[in-house]
Amino acid sequence: MNAPSQQALLAALATVIDPELRRPITDLGMVETVEALDGGRVRAVVRLTIAGCPLRETITKDATAALMKVDGVTDASVELTVMTAEQRAELKERLKGGSPERGIPFNDENSLTRVYAVASGKGGVGKSSVTVNLACALAARGLRVGIVDADIYGFSVPGLMGITQNPTRVDEMILPPVAHDVKVISIGMFVAGNQPVAWRGPMLHRALEQFLTDVYFGDLDILLLDLPPGTGDVAISVAQLLPKAEILVVSTPQAAAADVAERAGAIAVQTGQKVAGVIENMSFLTLPDGSTMEVFGSGGGEILAKRLTQTVNAPVDLLGQIPLDVALREGGDAGLPIVLSEPSSAAAQALTAIAAKLAVRPRGLAGLKLGVTLAD
Numbered sequence: 082m083n084a085p086s087q088q089a090l091l092a093a094l095a096t097v098i099d100p101e102l103r104r105p106i107t108d109l110g111m112v113e114t115v116e117a118l119d120g121g122r123v124r125a126v127v128r129l130t131i132a133g134c135p136l137r138e139t140i141t142k143d144a145t146a147a148l149m150k151v152d153g154v155t156d157a158s159v160e161l162t163v164m165t166a167e168q169r170a171e172l173k174e175r176l177k178g179g180s181p182e183r184g185i186p187f188n189d190e191n192s193l194t195r196v197y198a199v200a201s202g203k204g205g206v207g208k209s210s211v212t213v214n215l216a217c218a219l220a221a222r223g224l225r226v227g228i229v230d231a232d233i234y235g236f237s238v239p240g241l242m243g244i245t246q247n248p249t250r251v252d253e254m255i256l257p258p259v260a261h262d263v264k265v266i267s268i269g270m271f272v273a274g275n276q277p278v279a280w281r282g283p284m285l286h287r288a289l290e291q292f293l294t295d296v297y298f299g300d301l302d303i304l305l306l307d308l309p310p311g312t313g314d315v316a317i318s319v320a321q322l323l324p325k326a327e328i329l330v331v332s333t334p335q336a337a338a339a340d341v342a343e344r345a346g347a348i349a350v351q352t353g354q355k356v357a358g359v360i361e362n363m364s365f366l367t368l369p370d371g372s373t374m375e376v377f378g379s380g381g382g383e384i385l386a387k388r389l390t391q392t393v394n395a396p397v398d399l400l401g402q403i404p405l406d407v408a409l410r411e412g413g414d415a416g417l418p419i420v421l422s423e424p425s426s427a428a429a430q431a432l433t434a435i436a437a438k439l440a441v442r443p444r445g446l447a448g449l450k451l452g453v454t455l456a457d
């Protein structure tokens with residue numbers, strides 16, 4: 082049998098996706114060499130971004146498997162090396178795709194990423210659970226999704242997504258861990274153990290700004306921010322740092338909760354942001370006999386959507402009602418959101434339906450440069 086061609090070997094390596102950067106390793110300048118030796122043996126040298134790359138084993142395994150699939154290959158050996166500073170600089174340049182040196186890519190006039198800041202009036206209404214489930218449901222639809230856990234004091238997203246891995250640093254660029262196809266960054270990944278974060282407003286603002294500037298999310302369709310409960314410093318920072326972010330308000334059916342949540346949504350009037358909708362969580366509990374119990378009363382979501390419509394003077398819809406479900410809590414504890422662990426449950430279906438609404442909301446193309454060039 083003929084030795085496999087260089088082209089075939091490179092094509093095989095092009096199917097290997099870097100787990101953090103989510104692009105083929107051949108596009109990232111990570112393949113130093115690949116060559117066919119005698120007797121069907123092939124050898125590749127792959128460059129890692131940094132020496133301690135936590136995903137070195139995954140990359141080796143995937144590259145070996147891809148090469149073994151090429152016709153005529155009987156044995157593949159993949160050696161690892163590390164990029165030089167120059168190669169890393171080239172990689173960063175390539176990732177940025179010519180966009181300005183620093184700055185928040187989501188504010189770029191050509192950015193098509195829809196940014197949703199998930200807010201609630203008070204804690205414990207399920208804002209973080211809703212955020213991770215919406216993210217996973219949107220990713221399952223094939224969208225490119227990221228989460229910024231901006232709940233600096235009460236970060237819980239890494240746990241809910243089952244992430245224990247730390248972000249990789251490539252010089253000043255931070256590569257977010259990926260779980261369930263969602264890129265996630267959280268302050269929880271930068272503090273040791275379960276230490277409390279005791280930062281004041283300006284520190285919070287800087288942390289958030291760094292997340293948005295230095296974390297490489299790549300092209301995202303949707304970025305979700307899990308805000309801390311209430312209308313504090315972070316909500317205002319988000320409005321300043323991401324003026325295009327739309328607010329999604331999570332509340333419960335309780336009238337009192339709707340009152341507090343209204344304040345979280347009404348902040349949009351001051352900041353000039355849009356309210357993308359209201360999500361009612363913990364709407365009811367289905368009992369073993371099939372009847373339903375309204376543990377927290379009823380109607381809060383509807384009332385909140387109506388009131389916010391008046392306050393912000395634009396239509397605000399109730400996007401969905403999510404029932405209480407033990408599996409939702411269990412999924413959170415296990416790091417596997419219910420939309421993935423029990424997709425047929427009523428709670429997962431409600432979350433998936435909300436994600437579907439968010440996925441099809443039109444993205445404003447007005448004023449965007451479409452990058453179309455005329456054929457000669």
Ligand SMILES: Nc1ncnc2c1ncn2[C@@H]1O[C@H](COP(=O)(O)OP(=O)(O)OP(=O)(O)O)[C@@H](O)[C@H]1O
Pocket residue numbers: 201203204205206207208209210211232235237309310362363403404405406407409410411413428
């Ligand atoms: N629909 C639901 N059914 C059952 N349990 C739920 C539901 N929604 C949330 N929970 C549980 O309620 C608790 C609070 O949820 P979560 O942490 O998502 O709220 P939160 O609003 O983000 O809270 P905080 O902002 O205070 O961090 C968690 O234990 C979660 O598993």
